[in-house]
Amino acid sequence: MKHSEATPRPATQQHDVEDWRTGGFGLYIHWPFCQSKCPYCDFNSHVATSIDQQDWAKAYVQELERTAELTGKRLLNSIYFGGGTPSLMRMDTVERILVHASKHWTFANDIEITLEANPGSVDAANFRGYHAAGVNRISLGLQALDDLALRMLGRMHTVDEGLRALSTAQSTFDRVSFDLIYTRQNQTMEGWQKELERALSLGSSHMSLYQLSIENGTVFGERFARGQLLGLPDENLGADFFDLTQDVMEAAGLPSYEVSNHARPGSESRHNMIYWTAGDYAGIGPGAHGRLTIGASRYATTMQPSPAPWLAQTRTSGNLEMEKLVDTDCALEYLLMGLRLRAGITLSRLEKMAGKRLPRNQLGDLVDMGMLHIDEDMLQVTRRGRPLLNAVIEQIARLL
Ligand SMILES: C[S@@+](CC[C@H](N)C(=O)[O-])C[C@H]1O[C@@H](n2cnc3c(N)ncnc32)[C@H](O)[C@@H]1O
Ligand code: SF4
CATH class of the missing domain: 3.20.20.70 (Aldolase class I)
Incomplete structure (x- = not known):
């Protein structure tokens, strides 16, 4: 390993x-x-x-x-x-x-x-x-x-x-x-x-x-x-x-x-x-990715992508490679994946991951343009915002 x-x-x-x-x-x-x-x-x-x-x-x-x-x-x-x-x-x-x-x-x-x-x-x-x-x-x-x-x-x-x-x-x-x-x-x-x-x-x-x-x-x-x-x-x-x-x-x-x-x-x-809700998953097989929370840390896991070397490596050291994710990586990933969901993301969870508060007043433009919807603790991209999802995410990511 x-x-x-x-x-x-x-x-x-x-x-x-x-x-x-x-x-x-x-x-x-x-x-x-x-x-x-x-x-x-x-x-x-x-x-x-x-x-x-x-x-x-x-x-x-x-x-x-x-x-x-x-x-x-x-x-x-x-x-x-x-x-x-x-x-x-x-x-x-x-x-x-x-x-x-x-x-x-x-x-x-x-x-x-x-x-x-x-x-x-x-x-x-x-x-x-x-x-x-x-x-x-x-x-x-x-x-x-x-x-x-x-x-x-x-x-x-x-x-x-x-x-x-x-x-x-x-x-x-x-x-x-x-x-x-x-x-x-x-x-x-x-x-x-x-x-x-x-x-x-x-x-x-x-x-x-x-x-x-x-x-x-x-x-x-x-x-x-x-x-x-x-x-x-x-x-x-x-x-x-x-x-x-x-x-x-x-x-x-x-x-x-x-x-x-x-x-x-x-x-x-x-x-x-x-x-999409930033849960944990083990990824096994050539090129499989995973996300694992171990102790207080979260890790990105990857495996060798080529089938023959992957198979050979299972017999020796194994294929699992791990990289510890820092808080901002975790928060960005939650933002990126979670906003693909119609239900959106939980702001308090995002802020807990990022270790800082999202300045909500700076989201006003996106809300006024009808791209974002904030309902108490939920942040959602509206139907109008969905075709421009990547641009919307980019603007929010800058605030993290
Ligand atoms: C792993 S394949 C599904 C199972 C099986 N391999 C098959 O193709 O029938 C995953 C799906 O990704 C979609 N897909 C793959 N490449 C794509 C592309 N370039 N653009 C859009 N959809 C794509 C296809 O709909 C495909 O069914
Ligand atoms: S190459 Fe394989 S995985 Fe990709 S779409 Fe075709 S059948 Fe599915």
Whole structure:
């Protein structure tokens, strides 16, 4: 185990009552493999010809043990298998990880255990196996309900295959979310509205709706740089797409609870809430990040991103690298993550983290412009402020 400073002693303190609504504790497992690489995606995902799942399961178990030595036995509110494509994991790999996690931490009665799935690798028997192992929520990468758009996004599945995968997931799990990407090449507002309405008819109570972002180091990033990625909406049209999305989803009873995440009240992703409410989470797997409170300090954890070295390192010193966060880092992170939530952040918590009082009178301009709302101890970005979220956060951050 590598540390950028003296290794902290295992946690002995009682954490405040662990609750995903105000923080809590989660476990993120990163599975870094996919069947093919999508041209827009800059996630830590790799195409491998052969994967020894037994070796991988053993490696996750080893890193779980090392992390648990640091955290002590805490109440676990959520587990999230993200990727990559975790639906390529064998069910016994998932089961082994869950069995070991339950040895190290106490599962909350209402623990949420999510697994991300790609419609191209959904198999009914596998899904039943995940369910039997304890997974209780699926997040499916549908991406579009339009075959031409799926081809342009480089996806390997059709709309029909996506819908069949959704129905398989829904017949096995009570909680199924799916992802769609919008502001795609040549997409029209009318087309997106129809697609959203169709998506709403599919009976999910949670959807993640992402605007296509063009990332450096991806195929789309390179095409864009060469001027060959045509038909993308400009910023103003992008804002109109965002507004339309909010209107349609709000009218259907799935308002956004975070910039890109929509849910019927009560169906929010608990795992996401842990990130956005500055809770603790252990991150295990290539490139996984974590945040751990140990004693009176908070640490950012990272792991080696490349799959082969990560696997090799689990057999020797382990992959966990830790950096102690100073108070301002913690406060800035809470601001940055928490203001993505519609519910906003608690001012007293922000001030406690920063160790200073936020001069509220200097927020007056943002409030007067209708971008910010302050209600006693809550600070929220309004719907008007949301398209300018980063600029709003920047102004507040200057006051910390
Ligand atoms: C790890 S993937 C989900 C599971 C699976 N790998 C799949 O793609 O079906 C996470 C999600 O991030 C979104 N995403 C990835 N890259 C994106 C980009 N450049 N712009 C917008 N959304 C993106 C996609 O909606 C994708 O479903
Ligand atoms: S979008 Fe999903 S399937 Fe495509 S490369 Fe990224 S992680 Fe893999």
